Amino acid sequence: MKDSHIHRPLFILLFMSAVGLMAQPATMMMKLTNGAVVRADVDEVERITFADTLYNLNSTGYRILEANEVCWPEDRLLPLFLPPASPVRSLDLNAASLSGEERVMFCTLQGIVNRTRPRILLYNHNEEPRDTWPTAHSLRTSAIPSSNPYSLVKLFEEEINGLVLYSNERTNHYTNLAATVAGLDRLLPVTEEIRQKLVANGMDFPVVEDFTSLTMTTALSVYKYLFDNYWERCNHRLLVSERPTIPYVHDIAAACGSACVWLDPRVAGERTLLDKMLKEMTPGRDIVLGWYPEERSGVGEATKYGLSTVPADFFENTTVYTAVNKPVVIPPVPKRPKLQNRVYAAVYISDGDNIQYCQHAMAKIFEQDGRGQMPMNWTISPALADFAPMMLNYYYRKASTNDCFVSGPSGLGYAMPYDAHNACYYAAERNSTLITPYTKLTQSFIEKAGLRVITIWDDVSTVQRRAYAMNCPYLYGLTINDWERQEGRLTAKVQSNWLPIVPQYPCYANGVDVITTFFNRDIKNFNGSEPMFVTGQATVWDAGPDKLIALKDRLNALSPGNVSIVRADHWFSYYNEAHHLPFNLTLLQDMAITSSPAKTNIRYAADGSPSEGYIWISRTANDTSWVQMDFKEDYSISRYVVRHAEAAGMDAELNSRDFTVETSLDGETWQTVGTHTGNIAPVTDASITPVQARYVRVSVTKGGIDGYVRIADIEVYGAH
Amino acid sequence: MRKILLVTSFFIAAFSCTAQEKVMNIIKTDGTTAQTRVADLKQISFLTVAEDGKGLQVTTSDGETVAVLFDANPVVTVSGGTLTVKSASADDIQFEITDIVEIRFGDVSDATPISETEGFACVLQEGGVLLRGIPANVRLEVYSLDGRSLPSPAVTDGSLLLNGRTLGTGIFIVKAGSFSAKVCIRK
Numbered sequence: 001m002k003d004s005h006i007h008r009p010l011f012i013l014l015f016m017s018a019v020g021l022m023a024q025p026a027t028m029m030m031k032l033t034n035g036a037v038v039r040a041d042v043d044e045v046e047r048i049t050f051a052d053t054l055y056n057l058n059s060t061g062y063r064i065l066e067a068n069e070v071c072w073p074e075d076r077l078l079p080l081f082l083p084p085a086s087p088v089r090s091l092d093l094n095a096a097s098l099s100g101e102e103r104v105m106f107c108t109l110q111g112i113v114n115r116t117r118p119r120i121l122l123y124n125h126n127e128e129p130r131d132t133w134p135t136a137h138s139l140r141t142s143a144i145p146s147s148n149p150y151s152l153v154k155l156f157e158e159e160i161n162g163l164v165l166y167s168n169e170r171t172n173h174y175t176n177l178a179a180t181v182a183g184l185d186r187l188l189p190v191t192e193e194i195r196q197k198l199v200a201n202g203m204d205f206p207v208v209e210d211f212t213s214l215t216m217t218t219a220l221s222v223y224k225y226l227f228d229n230y231w232e233r234c235n236h237r238l239l240v241s242e243r244p245t246i247p248y249v250h251d252i253a254a255a256c257g258s259a260c261v262w263l264d265p266r267v268a269g270e271r272t273l274l275d276k277m278l279k280e281m282t283p284g285r286d287i288v289l290g291w292y293p294e295e296r297s298g299v300g301e302a303t304k305y306g307l308s309t310v311p312a313d314f315f316e317n318t319t320v321y322t323a324v325n326k327p328v329v330i331p332p333v334p335k336r337p338k339l340q341n342r343v344y345a346a347v348y349i350s351d352g353d354n355i356q357y358c359q360h361a362m363a364k365i366f367e368q369d370g371r372g373q374m375p376m377n378w379t380i381s382p383a384l385a386d387f388a389p390m391m392l393n394y395y396y397r398k399a400s401t402n403d404c405f406v407s408g409p410s411g412l413g414y415a416m417p418y419d420a421h422n423a424c425y426y427a428a429e430r431n432s433t434l435i436t437p438y439t440k441l442t443q444s445f446i447e448k449a450g451l452r453v454i455t456i457w458d459d460v461s462t463v464q465r466r467a468y469a470m471n472c473p474y475l476y477g478l479t480i481n482d483w484e485r486q487e488g489r490l491t492a493k494v495q496s497n498w499l500p501i502v503p504q505y506p507c508y509a510n511g512v513d514v515i516t517t518f519f520n521r522d523i524k525n526f527n528g529s530e531p532m533f534v535t536g537q538a539t540v541w542d543a544g545p546d547k548l549i550a551l552k553d554r555l556n557a558l559s560p561g562n563v564s565i566v567r568a569d570h571w572f573s574y575y576n577e578a579h580h581l582p583f584n585l586t587l588l589q590d591m592a593i594t595s596s597p598a599k600t601n602i603r604y605a606a607d608g609s610p611s612e613g614y615i616w617i618s619r620t621a622n623d624t625s626w627v628q629m630d631f632k633e634d635y636s637i638s639r640y641v642v643r644h645a646e647a648a649g650m651d652a653e654l655n656s657r658d659f660t661v662e663t664s665l666d667g668e669t670w671q672t673v674g675t676h677t678g679n680i681a682p683v684t685d686a687s688i689t690p691v692q693a694r695y696v697r698v699s700v701t702k703g704g705i706d707g708y709v710r711i712a713d714i715e716v717y718g719a720h
Numbered sequence: 721m722r723k724i725l726l727v728t729s730f731f732i733a734a735f736s737c738t739a740q741e742k743v744m745n746i747i748k749t750d751g752t753t754a755q756t757r758v759a760d761l762k763q764i765s766f767l768t769v770a771e772d773g774k775g776l777q778v779t780t781s782d783g784e785t786v787a788v789l790f791d792a793n794p795v796v797t798v799s800g801g802t803l804t805v806k807s808a809s810a811d812d813i814q815f816e817i818t819d820i821v822e823i824r825f826g827d828v829s830d831a832t833p834i835s836e837t838e839g840f841a842c843v844l845q846e847g848g849v850l851l852r853g854i855p856a857n858v859r860l861e862v863y864s865l866d867g868r869s870l871p872s873p874a875v876t877d878g879s880l881l882l883n884g885r886t887l888g889t890g891i892f893i894v895k896a897g898s899f900s901a902k903v904c905i906r907k
Contacts (some may be wrong), residue, residue, distance in 0.1 A: 026768035032760045046747045048823040053743045680767040
């Protein structure tokens with residue numbers, strides 16, 4: 001014990017303030033220098049000890065991390081890396097005219113180097129301006145001359161143990177095998193031709209593994225060799241399914257020691273081998289990254305094991321962008337007008353589940369004329385909250401109030417609970433055990449990313465619907481796909497009396513004409529006696545904002561003056577109100593809000609944004625603070641949600657501890673419907689016995705550890 | 721010791737690229753161990769609402785045990801080979817990491833001394849410091865900072881609660897046998 005040796009005094013200070021007592025398990029919050037916050041129940045910790053370990057240092061003093069030494073909290077899709085160095089060394093692989101095999105080597109080098117600390121940025125496949133994402137991530141770059149790309153390898157040669165030599169003469173799947181082994185042992189995957197280039201550039205690395213003498217000729221035999229010899233050493237949290245000729249995600253694969261495979265589930269032997277890997281992964285935590293030889297069979301195969309796939313074959317620089325680990329800043333959500341007897345239409349833009357689309361094509365399409373002039377609903381991947389939170393922030397910053405982001409299929413990563421084309425449920429017999437962890441994972445990521453609607457591909461069973469309703473309380477609604485592969489149209493359903501699940505009709509339409517025609521099958525029957533709801537999805541490749549904008553006039557022509565095209569969150573809000581289902585009353589334009597003195601804008605208490613910068617903070621410390629909402633009409637209130645400081649990305653110690661929730665019909669007489677003491681959770685989500693009320697008041701008697709009260713956001717759910 | 725390690729590391733880095741560092745092992749009740757590099761650790765804090773008697777207990781290789789109740793909002797940081805336990809309104813308690821045998825959590829009100837003849841357990845808690853396990857044959861002495869001997873509060877069943885009521889406010893030195901503690905009590 002320092003300064004308290006047995007013959008030296010022990011320094012202890014006392015303090016005398018009173019505190020209430022309440023039995024509640026203590027939570028240990030371990031904060032790491034890379035931004036990770038790891039929670040653990042102290043009752044689950046037997047003891048903490050310290051030990052010495054040997055490690056490798058590079059010449060600048062960084063500890064060189066091995067693949068099995070990365071920091072990978074259970075609630076993260078990817079490991080947490082240190083923030084990128086400044087500057088990061090950048091290389092334009094296109095300008096350097098590198099071959100596919102060379103790119104695999106450079107991307108593998110990137111992963112190996114960046115897991116210690118991100119220091120390499122590679123430009124590969126660009127539809128967006130090259131500096132879009134480095135700028136969005138506030139990266140300072142220092143370019144490696146494209147005329148001398150191997151100087152980048154030279155810069156980091158001390159972190160490389162040697163080479164894994166392979167040849168693609170028999171099959172190009174050796175590339176994935178070599179890249180897998182390279183990531184595990186800090187090797188560079190090279191062909192003999194590349195090895196000679198390294199030598200010519202003064203780098204005569206030893207060949208640690210030589211696969212050139214292997215005689216396998218098929219994908220199955222190569223990946224069986226991988227499975228038999230290396231799978232146990234690979235992490236089982238992130239499986240990379242990547243066409244061998246595409247180098248981009250070898251970056252993150254190498255960084256965390258993932259197996260890289262390209263197996264086709266339509267081929268029985270390959271499916272069996274893939275299944276061996278998938279079944280050793282954990283539903284609700286782990287994902288497949290990349291793509292498959294065929295979409296439905298591949299995504300469906302992973303779904304059988306409760307795993308989703310994050311499509312990412314052309315996603316670049318994962319190790320750099322995930323390391324800029326900042327909270328997603330969700331802007332305030334616009335309020336909506338009163339429900340009227342009108343046609344409410346919502347239009348979704350497809351393909352946002354694919355993070356390479358989010359990185360490349362979407363960045364370009366987001367600049368098209370037409371965006372912002374009409375409500376459009378952009379599918380986007382909630383996985384970006386881990387892969388590249390600043391990418392979500394980029395879109396949120398650029399978005400107009402007419403741009404609403406929703407989750408691509410079917411939540412956290414692409415899962416296919418039901419395949420309408422092949423008319424089969426995946427893992428139907430184990431739906432409840434597999435869909436539950438998937439929907440729980442989905443909830444945490446849609447909440448982080450601020451996405452209130454999920455577009456399901458294609459449909460969900462009763463058990464699956466129940467799982468979404470049970471585990472995704474952040475949702476306002478789900479959409480499913482009506483491909484017209486059954487008699488009649490799919491009908492909308494409501495799960496658990498609150499979650500609407502409505503068919504996209506049309507789904508994946510290739511133009512405004514199709515959407516107009518489909519919508520008119522309903523709109524032609526509109527008589528103004530009650531609200532009508534239509535919703536459809538456009539394929540982004542054929543109908544971006546520049547074309548979708550024509551819908552305003554086209555739909556208005558169908559029923560002049562009666563059609564409102566709205567955001568998806570508003571659409572579901574109207575839908576629930578019209579169907580006497582609970583909806584978030586704080587979305588109402590008429591809501592009036594008052595509060596005790598605050599440092600920040602009073603409206604921040606219920607503006608739809610929990611993010612720092614949009615939270616309500618009391619003006620003084622240690623006083624009771626309150627926020628009161630007047631919804632101007634009586635509603636049957638059945639649920640409230642209070643988001644605290646931690647939901648805004650702030651320290652958990654700042655969460656409000658003690659508070660009550662009261663309701664009133666007249667603003668004079670109040671009824672307490674919820675009392676919370678000793679809260680340590682970031683979000684309080686309480687369902688209550690329905691009570692008629694026009695007013696709701698949240699009163700905080702004990703705020704955060706500094707005495708101030710922070711309310712990140714309040715939601716109140718009620719129905720007529 | 722720490723300085724020697726750093727100098728050694730410098731030469732190791734320059735020539736052999738291997739060195740040694742500390743890792744923290746969190747051993748869980750389910751038998752699993754989570755390992756974190758000490759260099760990666762920013763701080764450990766505890767979210768709780770005054771579990772009566774619950775806290776963390778640091779045991780060192782020289783036989784001492786120091787416990788801090790969770791209701792004192794302890795925050796643990798590690799820097800430069802030193803582990804510091806800071807609690808609300810209190811001075812830091814520092815340990816050389818190399819001296820720490822283990823940190824445990826639980827009911828520290830029952831903390832017993834490692835050595836009944838050489839030390840006793842100090843339980844830092846909101847409202848005072850509780851000294852437990854004071855051997856019956858050990859004479860307890862209390863001094864003011866200027867060295868004046870003060871009336872000693874009574875030890876009951878080997879335990880003594882020092883707070884504003886039993887000792888008044890100020891800074892005091894409490895001695896029991898060969899062990900001493902400097903205690904500051906505020907209003």
